Structure formats: structure tokens, C-alpha cells
Amino acid sequence: MNIFVAMDKDQLRNLAESGNFIPGIYNYCDRWCERCPLTSKCLNYATTEADFSDPESKDISNAAFWDKISEMFKITMEMIQEDAEKLGIDLTLTAEDREKFDTHEKAIKAAIKRNFCTRQAIRYTKIVNTWFDKSEVIFKDKGIELEGKVVMDLPGSDPEHELHLLTDAVDVIRWYQYQIFVKIKRALHGVVEDMTDPVEVEEGFPKDSDGSAKVALIGIDRSIGAWGYLMENLPGNSDDILDILILLEQLRKNVEAKFPDARSFVRPGFDKASSR
Ligand code: SF4
Known part of the structure; x- marks a missing residue:
């Protein structure tokens, strides 16, 4: 039995x-909703909360979660179909359309794969994993050191806060580790697409590729900050962290060079028109 009271199409539209x-x-x-300062302004968050608020639905392994996903898929598809009909858009693809699309996508994918930013971003995902695998002992030692501080209860020391900051730094690194790559890939997709199949874009109109590149850059900036914190607070491992920081800094510069307008892209809700 489905335990959810489904949000229907009209409720979704009204919302x-x-x-x-x-x-x-x-x-x-x-997509880090737990840390987002604008959840109350986000339709995506509101629908997720409404649809997944039952504790059972939070468990990704629960079949109900996937029931809900497929239900949302159905509703969304119905809405797309209705809107397309209203706009007179035929959503059916012919075999020829599909073949053209596949060839086009293959060429784009190959170009993205060759790009230096992509290769650096992939390298970053790998060296982060290697670093964490190698650093288990360092984290264990740090844990012992912090436990010792708790026992000693020295004036001016706050081991719980230290642990909190350390955990935050690790969370930040892990959150953006793959997202940086994914966002760069999406940004490059837009650029290559524009090159192979140019679409008339109004002068000054924000480009999706710049928006994605900006999200990647924010992830890089925050990761650099988090690695800096680890370098200072996990002594004995600074050479490896320095290598990672150098890679991230090179990646940051390359993304900025490839997407010179990314920093000034205004993300709805998060940025003001003049912010950089
Ligand atoms: S804006 Fe993004 S991070 Fe914030 S609540 Fe919405 S989906 Fe989550």
C-alpha cells in the first residue's frame, strides 16, 4: 500500500x-539543502518536503521512496505533455531525429572528455579519494588527541568545536568533490553545443554554461577553504594537501579562463546583479 498522500498536478501548479x-x-x-539559506524560497525544496516528509520516505532503500519518485515522474510527464500540446509542440521523435541527436551528443561528449578542465576535475575526484583512504590513521590520531583534550578540560580549549570544524571541512570537501566535475561538464556541454549548433542568443542574456561554471567555481572556492583548514589542523599531511590545493587552484584558474563571465552570473536568489 502506498503510504503517501500524493501531491497532484493541480497542487503542484498552485504551489x-x-x-x-x-x-x-x-x-x-x-543542492546542499541542509545548508541552504533559501529553502523557504525554493519550490523544489517545498515539493520534496511535502512528498517525502514521512520518515519512511527519507530512507532511500525504502520501496516507498521509489514509488514516490515514479509518481512524481508521472505527474511531471503529464504536465509536460499538457504544456507541449498547448504550445503546439510535438514531443515525438522520429528515428532520424534520434540518430541525429545521438551523433550530436557523441561529438559533444568526446569534446568534453578531451577538455583540460574535465580532466583536471576528474583527477581531483580521484586524488581526494586516495587522500581520504591514506588519511584514516591521521583522523584516528586526531580523534584521540581531541578525546584527550576533553578529559584534560584545559582552559581555553574547545575540542567539541574543533571536531565540529573538522567535520565541516570534510563535509564540504566531500559534498563538492564530484559536483565540481559534474558542473564543469554541464558548463562545457553548453559551450560545445553553442559551437556545434549555434542558437541566436540576445546580447547580454545570461548563459546556462556560465551559471553552471559559477556553481563549479563556488565549489572549488569552498573546497580550497576546507582543504586549507585541514592543512592547518592535521599536521603531518601538509605536502599531500598542498598538491591537492595546487590542483584545485589550477582548475579554478582554468575554469575562470574558459568561462570569463561565470563569476558575474547572477544566480536567482543567491546573487545580486552587481555581485561577483
Ligand atoms: S535552492 Fe537548491 S540547495 Fe536550496 S533548497 Fe532549493 S534545491 Fe536545496
């Missing part, structure tokens, strides 16, 4: 049209 949300805010965020 979207309530005026309570910032349109498209979720397109250029980092």
Missing part, C-alpha cells in the same frame, strides 16, 4: 504559482 518561491532558484544552487 508553483503561489508567488512564494524564487523562479529557477534550484537551477544554479549546489
